[in-house]
Amino acid sequence: MAEKLYHHGDLKKEMIQKGIQLLNKEGYEGFSLRKLAAMCNVSHAAPYRHFENKQELYRAINLEISTKFRDALLEDIDRHRDDPRTQLLELCTHYISFMVDNPDYFRYIFLTSHDSQIEISNEDIRLPGDDHPFNIGKNYAKEYFCRFHENETAWILDFISLWSQIHGLTLLLVNRTIRFQGDHMEYARRMIESYLNSFEN
Amino acid sequence: MAEKLYHHGDLKKEMIQKGIQLLNKEGYEGFSLRKLAAMCNVSHAAPYRHFENKQELYRAINLEISTKFRDALLEDIDRHRDDPRTQLLELCTHYISFMVDNPDYFRYIFLTSHDSQIEISNEDIRLPGDDHPFNIGKNYAKEYFCRFHENETAWILDFISLWSQIHGLTLLLVNRTIRFQGDHMEYARRMIESYLNSFEN
DNA sequence: ATATAGATGTTTACACTGTAAACATGAGAG
């Protein structure tokens, strides 16, 4: 319990952690560097030793949340090694439910700093790098969709198509634009299944 | 050319118009009440005679953009009275292209003030009111999807499913998470068509 | 026609924000 050290020790890490807390408590609007500095028991200028500006702190938090998100999803997948279809379905439903449970995360990840991603170019379609949360399902989607096409790259459009739907449904649910009464994941799951079914026939 | 009237005349309206300009120029982050007041040649406190706070101005701008958006879409539809399928397809592609052309609008409409909507309750699914931009395609979707179901309300899930996909693809394109080289609307259109086709069989 | 009230503008004030600059402290390399 290092009480009142002048040097904090691992401020950078703590700011990211407490930053996520602050984000959850105050939302994106109420977020401020000075509040966060106070939460870390540190003067309001201290953050500038670790982040050049607010934007860079945002990026760090963004990255941290993305990582948490991806880890949570991948962990769930490990429990369903059966077939690609089940994996894909599980991935989609957890993608949605994770974000519905943490509404601010979604806005945060997909609304700050939409640059700085390594891009993977595939002829005429460019996806972000494999570490980008959008791409979590890519490999599972490939495995599932490939067999429906003779064309090697057509599965990418299938993947984008599926992921657009997940992504959009998530946005609609997170913003409460649409609401399912009762168990909303029941409806989400049904939608995804019926989408996947359309390939089976 | 009323040059220097003390009373401005129609400040409320001008603030909304210039507000949209300012939004396009500076983006959501750079937006400020005081800049906007300056653009209207008015002191920085004048806005408070017309809007209780910044949030309420946001809502007004949000509403104005939503209206523009809906008008643009409906105008396009009028030119395609042929069949519901074509209408739906046109609606979807224009939904996307309008937002890709005005990236800030999308973030703005779907990221501010996600309350204050009249809700239409349908048993266990709640959609926003008919004036909400999300619902522009609802009636066309109903007309198109209804014939594929014996169940009266199953088309709503179809609608949500389709609109989720449009919505998500728009978000991905607006944020430049994914990029289609060349004519990106070509790809978008293909995706929508292949989705609609899955119902025809 | 004129006094007056209410709508709409301005000025001043304040707390809070991000950020820069100058200064302080302490941990680790020489």
Added chain:
DNA sequence: CTCTCATGTTTACAGTGTAAACATCTATAT
């Protein structure tokens, strides 16, 4: 053991949203 540098603090400043007090115009009642 000292000196340097990473990491903290203090002070300062311009920009923000918002409230309160004051000014001016418009419209309405007499």
